[in-house]
Amino acid sequence: MNEERTDAAVAPTVARLAESPEIADFSKQLDDIFFTSSATKSFASDDERRAFRWRWLGRYLDADSDWFYVAVSGNRLVGYLAGAIDDPAQSGRFKDIAYFTEISAETGKYPAHLHVNVVEGFRSGGVGSRLIERFVSDLRAANIRGVHLVTGRHSRNIPFYLKNGFVPVKNITCGASESIMLGRPLNRG
Numbered sequence: 026m027n028e029e030r031t032d033a034a035v036a037p038t039v040a041r042l043a044e045s046p047e048i049a050d051f052s053k054q055l056d057d058i059f060f061t062s063s064a065t066k067s068f069a070s071d072d073e074r075r076a077f078r079w080r081w082l083g084r085y086l087d088a089d090s091d092w093f094y095v096a097v098s099g100n101r102l103v104g105y106l107a108g109a110i111d112d113p114a115q116s117g118r119f120k121d122i123a124y125f126t127e128i129s130a131e132t133g134k135y136p137a138h139l140h141v142n143v144v145e146g147f148r149s150g151g152v153g154s155r156l157i158e159r160f161v162s163d164l165r166a167a168n169i170r171g172v173h174l175v176t177g178r179h180s181r182n183i184p185f186y187l188k189n190g191f192v193p194v195k196n197i198t199c200g201a202s203e204s205i206m207l208g209r210p211l212n213r214g
């Protein structure tokens with residue numbers, strides 16, 4: 026008798042995208058995760074949608090592909106982490122993101138940054154934490170001092186970052202939006 030196996034029953038593997046076996050329909054699966062996880066759901070035009078994707082995802086694939094990680098279960102992409110290691114307040118290539126100016130005094134201590142998303146149905150199973158740990162382990166090997174991220178000040182994901190070793194660094198107010206920078210130093214244990 027054939028045993029039924031759900032995707033969730035296959036423990037996801039976590040790897041650098043460059044080291045992962047080829048993933049069928051990778052771009053489509055990645056876009057599905059990105060757009061379903063993003064708080065912004067509607068766009069005035071296709072151009073605006075494309076710009077949004079490039080801003081928060083595409084540029085990391087283009088310029089930081091060594092720091093792009095995937096979680097894969099069977100043939101399914103179930104999560105990703107997009108990372109970058111150069112100080113975003115200094116490098117010039119993130120000038121379009123206003124909040125980096127607000128935290129330019131703090132990013133020197135935490136130069137790397139990340140965006141992480143996991144497919145609904147695979148959340149709360151440790152996949153996001155494993156993506157973070159793999160990134161952090163590679164950052165340590167590369168001698169990077171620290172890593173940060175910016176999220177909503179009241180976001181449901183804050184406990185996830187706290188349990189993964191991040192601490193609140195600075196509250197940011199950009200227009201009407203209230204965000205918070207969380208950082209994890211990497212030079213100690």
Ligand SMILES: CC(C)(COP(=O)(O)OP(=O)(O)OC[C@H]1O[C@@H](n2cnc3c(N)ncnc32)[C@H](O)[C@@H]1OP(=O)(O)O)[C@@H](O)C(=O)NCCC(=O)NCCS
Pocket residue numbers: 062140141142143144147148149150151152153154155174175176181182183184185
């Ligand atoms: C935040 C997220 C990446 C964590 O990945 P994960 O695989 O669920 O993480 P873990 O299993 O290691 O940790 C689980 C914790 O993540 C948080 N979490 C779970 N589901 C979440 C959701 N839908 N939204 C926000 N945070 C969530 C909770 O703190 C949870 O702890 P709990 O299980 O005790 O309630 C993932 O839940 C997700 O993609 N959420 C929606 C999008 C998001 O918030 N991305 C981060 C943008 S800064």
